[in-house]
Amino acid sequence: MADARFFHRAGPFLLSDIAALIGAEPLPPETEAIAFADIATLETAGPDDISVFSDARYMGALATTRAGAIIVSRKLAHHVPEGSRLVYVADPRRAYAQVGRLFYPAAVPTPGIHPSAHVHASACIGPGTQIDPGAVIGRDVDIGERCYIGPNVVIGDGVLIGNDCRIGANCTISHTLLGHRVEIETCVTIGSQGFGFVPGPAGLERMLQLGRVIIEEGVKIGANCAIDRGATDDTIIGAGSVLDNLVHIGHNVRLGRHCVICAQVGIAGSTTVGDGVMMGGQTGVADHLTIGSGAQIAAKSGVMRDVAAKTVVGGFPAMPIKDWHRQTIGIARLSKKVE
Structure with missing residues (x-):
C-alpha cells in the first residue's frame, strides 16, 4: 500500500468503471458492482485490491495472491488459479498503468503566486497556475493555464510555456518554447549554451549559441537532465518523447516523436534522431x-556511425546486435583457450 503521507488515493471504484476505463472484455454481471479500494502487487494485494499478471515469471506470486481481481490477457489466463476474478485486456501492463492513474491522479495545482516568488510585471500567467516559493519568472514570459512551477525555478526572459505543464523544483529554463502537458522533474537545465569552442592564439573561444530549445507537447523529462539550445538552428525534442534522469542533449539535436532515452545517455550536437527510437x-x-526511426540501441553502446531505421545495434563501436553478440562470444572463447 502506498504511503498516505506522500500519495493521495482516490476511490473506491466499481469494477465496471475500471473495466470501462481500460477497455476490458465484458465482465460477468455479478462482478460489475464490486468496489475496489486500491491497486497492489500480487504479493501484497488483499481482497479489496486489484492487481496485474503480465509475465509468466511471476507465477509463484500468482499462486498465492489474495487479490480481489487480476488484470490479465487471454494468453496468460491459463496460469491463473481457478476461482480468481479476472479482467481480460489485450495489454495488461498498459491497463494497470491506466488503473494506477485512476487511483492516484496527478495533483491539481493550487492557483496562486507565493509571496516570495519574483514575477516580472510583463510576464503573463495563465489562470489556475501555481507558482511556488522562490521562483523567478523573467521578462515577457508566457505561462499557460493550470501549470505548476516548483520552488526556486528560474524561467528566463521570453520563455513560452504551454498549458498543463509541471516544472519541478530548482529547474532553470531559458531560450525555450514548451508545448502543452510537458512534465519536467527537479534540477533540470534547459536552454544553456552548447559545447562549441574554436582554438585561437589566445586559447579557446566560444562559438555563439543563437538557437532555441523547442519541446513539443507531452514530453517527460527526468531529473538532472541538460538540454542545450541550438547554435544556429533549434534543438528539438519531439512530442511524446521520454527522457530518463541524467540525460544530456547537445545543441542542434533533433529528437523525434515518442523516443525513449534512458539514464546517462549523451547525444552530441547536430545529431538527428527519428521517431520511436530507444536508447x-x-x-x-x-x-x-x-539515427533512423524505430532504431534500438543497447545500453553502454558507442554510436559512431549512422544507424539505419528499425535496426538494433550494440557495442563499442555500435554494430548490428547479432554481430556484437558473435564478437562477444568469440572473445570469450579465445580467452578460455589462452587460459
Missing part, C-alpha cells in the same frame, strides 16, 4: 549522425 542507459552518440 539504453549510458549510450553515447557522436555528433552529426542520423
